[in-house]
Amino acid sequence: MKNIVSALIVLFCNVCVIQASSLFKIDDNYLSQHDIVYLEPEFDSFNGFPLGNGDLGGMLWFTNEGITLQINKIDLYDKPANGRMTLRSAGRLNVNLGVPCYSYMHLADFEARLSLQNADLKIKSSTPFADTEITSWVDANSNVWVIDCQADYKKTLPSGAVNRISLERWGSCDFGGWYGSRDRDVANGLGTAKVNRQENDIILEEKFEGGLHFTIACRVLETPTEILRVSDRESSMITPLSSKQKYKILISVVSSNDSDNPTQEAISLLDKAEVKTLTALRKEHLSWWTHFWSKSFVHLADNYLENIYYIRRYLMGSSSRGKYPVPFNGGLWTTNYDHRQWATPHHWNTQESYWGLAVQNDCDLLRPYIETYVNMIPQGKALARKKGTKDGLLITEAHDFSGNMVSANWGNMTTNYTPASQISKIMWEYYAYTQDRDYLRNTIYPFMKEAAEFYLNFLQWDDVRKEFYIYPAQPYEHEWSSKLKNTITDRYMIESLFKNCIKAAQDLNMDKSKIKQWKHVISHLWAPPILDVPEKGKVFGLAFTENNEVYPDAKTNIQDYHFDAHTTAVFPAGVLGLDHKGTDYFEIARNIALHHPKNRNAITPGAIVSARLGLGDKVLERLQCSVNYLQHFNQGLFYNLDHWHYFSRYVDQIPNAELYAQRDYMYDSRLTYNRPEAGKSGFRTKPFVQCGMETMGILGTAINEMLLQSHEGKIRVFPAIPSKFASAFTLRAEGAFIVSSVIDSLGNIPFVEIKSLAGKECRIQNPWDDDLVQVVTQNNRNVNIEVNKDNVISFKTTIGESYIVRKKGIDVNHVSKTYHAVPNMFPKKYGEAMLGKECTFIDREH
Numbered sequence: 001m002k003n004i005v006s007a008l009i010v011l012f013c014n015v016c017v018i019q020a021s022s023l024f025k026i027d028d029n030y031l032s033q034h035d036i037v038y039l040e041p042e043f044d045s046f047n048g049f050p051l052g053n054g055d056l057g058g059m060l061w062f063t064n065e066g067i068t069l070q071i072n073k074i075d076l077y078d079k080p081a082n083g084r085m086t087l088r089s090a091g092r093l094n095v096n097l098g099v100p101c102y103s104y105m106h107l108a109d110f111e112a113r114l115s116l117q118n119a120d121l122k123i124k125s126s127t128p129f130a131d132t133e134i135t136s137w138v139d140a141n142s143n144v145w146v147i148d149c150q151a152d153y154k155k156t157l158p159s160g161a162v163n164r165i166s167l168e169r170w171g172s173c174d175f176g177g178w179y180g181s182r183d184r185d186v187a188n189g190l191g192t193a194k195v196n197r198q199e200n201d202i203i204l205e206e207k208f209e210g211g212l213h214f215t216i217a218c219r220v221l222e223t224p225t226e227i228l229r230v231s232d233r234e235s236s237m238i239t240p241l242s243s244k245q246k247y248k249i250l251i252s253v254v255s256s257n258d259s260d261n262p263t264q265e266a267i268s269l270l271d272k273a274e275v276k277t278l279t280a281l282r283k284e285h286l287s288w289w290t291h292f293w294s295k296s297f298v299h300l301a302d303n304y305l306e307n308i309y310y311i312r313r314y315l316m317g318s319s320s321r322g323k324y325p326v327p328f329n330g331g332l333w334t335t336n337y338d339h340r341q342w343a344t345p346h347h348w349n350t351q352e353s354y355w356g357l358a359v360q361n362d363c364d365l366l367r368p369y370i371e372t373y374v375n376m377i378p379q380g381k382a383l384a385r386k387k388g389t390k391d392g393l394l395i396t397e398a399h400d401f402s403g404n405m406v407s408a409n410w411g412n413m414t415t416n417y418t419p420a421s422q423i424s425k426i427m428w429e430y431y432a433y434t435q436d437r438d439y440l441r442n443t444i445y446p447f448m449k450e451a452a453e454f455y456l457n458f459l460q461w462d463d464v465r466k467e468f469y470i471y472p473a474q475p476y477e478h479e480w481s482s483k484l485k486n487t488i489t490d491r492y493m494i495e496s497l498f499k500n501c502i503k504a505a506q507d508l509n510m511d512k513s514k515i516k517q518w519k520h521v522i523s524h525l526w527a528p529p530i531l532d533v534p535e536k537g538k539v540f541g542l543a544f545t546e547n548n549e550v551y552p553d554a555k556t557n558i559q560d561y562h563f564d565a566h567t568t569a570v571f572p573a574g575v576l577g578l579d580h581k582g583t584d585y586f587e588i589a590r591n592i593a594l595h596h597p598k599n600r601n602a603i604t605p606g607a608i609v610s611a612r613l614g615l616g617d618k619v620l621e622r623l624q625c626s627v628n629y630l631q632h633f634n635q636g637l638f639y640n641l642d643h644w645h646y647f648s649r650y651v652d653q654i655p656n657a658e659l660y661a662q663r664d665y666m667y668d669s670r671l672t673y674n675r676p677e678a679g680k681s682g683f684r685t686k687p688f689v690q691c692g693m694e695t696m697g698i699l700g701t702a703i704n705e706m707l708l709q710s711h712e713g714k715i716r717v718f719p720a721i722p723s724k725f726a727s728a729f730t731l732r733a734e735g736a737f738i739v740s741s742v743i744d745s746l747g748n749i750p751f752v753e754i755k756s757l758a759g760k761e762c763r764i765q766n767p768w769d770d771d772l773v774q775v776v777t778q779n780n781r782n783v784n785i786e787v788n789k790d791n792v793i794s795f796k797t798t799i800g801e802s803y804i805v806r807k808k809g810i811d812v813n814h815v816s817k818t819y820h821a822v823p824n825m826f827p828k829k830y831g832e833a834m835l836g837k838e839c840t841f842i843d844r845e846h
Helices: 001-009 030-034 263-275 278-294 302-316 347-352 363-375 377-386 419-434 435-456 488-508 511-523 584-594 608-611 618-630 695-709
Strands: 023-024 037-038 049-052 056-063 066-073 093-094 108-114 121-126 130-138 144-153 162-168 194-198 201-207 214-223 226-231 236-241 244-255 297-299 460-462 467-469 530-533 537-540 729-735 737-743 752-756 762-765 771-779 793-797 802-807 817-819 828-830 833-835
Touching: 049 121, 056 130, 056 752, 066 144, 066 244, 093 144, 108 608, 108 618, 121 162, 144 263, 144 278, 144 737, 162 201, 162 214, 162 244, 162 833, 194 226, 201 263, 214 236, 214 762, 244 263, 244 435, 278 302, 297 302, 297 695, 302 460, 302 618, 302 695, 302 828, 302 833, 347 419, 363 419, 363 435, 363 608, 377 435, 419 488, 419 511, 435 488, 435 729, 488 511, 537 584, 584 608, 608 618, 618 828, 695 729, 752 762, 752 793, 771 793
Parallel strands: 023 817
Antiparallel strands: 037 108, 049 056, 056 066, 066 093, 093 162, 108 121, 121 130, 130 144, 144 244, 162 236, 194 201, 201 214, 214 244, 226 236, 297 729, 460 467, 530 537, 729 737, 737 752, 752 802, 762 793, 771 802, 828 833
């Protein structure tokens, strides 16, 4: 959490609180419509409730007699001398209320409500034995997890019953090898956890051979307890039942990354929370989340998609404020001990959690990602030298966050050079949206420059064609060949990287000779591979063969799968977009987007690509498919693989099995991994169920791009809005502008409001095409504007000033609107997906 505080201090001057727009208002309880409501308990841990503060967090789920939490922390990486760096769980807390308060057979009433707005969970239940209430939250400002328990026990209270609060850590293998292999030493990963007692606290201390050590401290307030040591790895607090039971559980977790003495600091956190009082702690927690939510606003015609959008923001605020980036493979929301599929970070997947954060004004959440990769510069430079370049840096697709380039010698990834340029793109976005020049100079630009230097050294010159070429190379997410030439991914990521390096160097007034080199390369890059596919038309290929033939050919089904690489120019490179509408390359990209199959959603940015090309209805289709196919979990989390329907026993027996059998691996306990797509290990599928973070990142980014784009040097509002799709937003644009606007179902846009945070010149595409436009300040003072031949309006701005862009002669003050909401009371359904859980133990009228 030390990282959190310092990051917020640095950003305070550049990230302001946004109260939507002056021309529309938002109910204080607007987000309550997006509460996640379970009307019966969830006993499968993967469908539990995610709670976190950005560093500490985990999932909470139910047992017949209480609740279980798996406690995770973003920096608990074990780095053994002869093994892979693995993120370990901290432990588990079990709360047993002494009676079957959540037993399906005994429930009279039940509700569990996850409030995104307050970042807390409230649980109520009624059985013949007790009425219970539990509230849980992880303090936004310290690594303290609070569980407030109340129970009103009835006359049937059994004699001798107790409440038992147990803290344990057992650990496990990580099972990370694509489910196809595991360390046969089942003791690997167990650690050396020991529990002990210090006064009235349970202390669990863990140490790993790689140097990681951490402590969990647990304290119970407001009721006397007896501490019972169950084993070396588990200890319990016992409190006898009374007719009315009230107590609060505090958990703190401190690692050796936070303190040289984790145990002392963990106890200190509990002491501070107790002295401050939980009332004051909660007030500050709610204040932090109020500020967080006030930074941006999105309203969509589709309430379910809007709900998912806000869940994504909630999850990132709950998991991206610590030392390391959010792991794509489960985030903080894994529940099965130390199991984490793939184990090792893969960059294509990791970055997807960080796409779009700057647009939604969550720039501070980018810093763990940025600073992790900046710390890897020495290892990146060492790898570049091994590849034969004297300067520059190279990041492999699979790597760990200590800088170990895991896939440097993997045949299926060894010539993928693009991760460093993708990382640079996200770093550049931080600067473009904040205009934090000091951070650019000291942190971002050194990485970008080294990433560019690799290409300057590695590219070769074709004296016949008078252009640069790259060989050997391979596109990202492409296992079939590592000996290709002039890959489309390198082609456009080089262009993107070099253009951003030029802008950075110009803003910093440095490296004029490098600017010349970068410009020279950009003007002498190879043309992209293009082929004509029967029944589809022209599409981009992936690369060329060594003999300069387009790869793959029109008959190869690789073309159908990898839509992520084919459209690199559109996204993530961002060098082909609406500015190029009508050009051959634009039409080819558009053709690829329009042919994107419904069942390819997991890690491909197809929805974002469609938005960047202005294809609003296609964006909506892609978003709907993403939810339908991949939102497998009731609290709103997604899976990150499209093809797990293969494991269903009915895959060959039902139509459209890829949709309707997609979730069978979670609920049919007979299923095993019996296909080569998952290593054919024979393991049962259900024990390995966990979420993936990528699809939510794609969905959130696509919604942002649907509403606002600014990457082409101008602001565009509603550039890819679907038909009859009333929406509103307050989001952030490049140049550090806060932009607000509204569109109705007929496509009418009454105004655009722009607040300048850095005093830059503002350029905006005329939302009304050729109509005359007026720009005024909030006190209705006219602002001088210029309009170019492409209907781009430009005007100078002052820091802190807001400007209204409107049709000339139109008064927009009368269009003020309030976005109302009422708290959500029931689960929401969306095709095959659902947010929440329905009640089946009694009849309920909706």
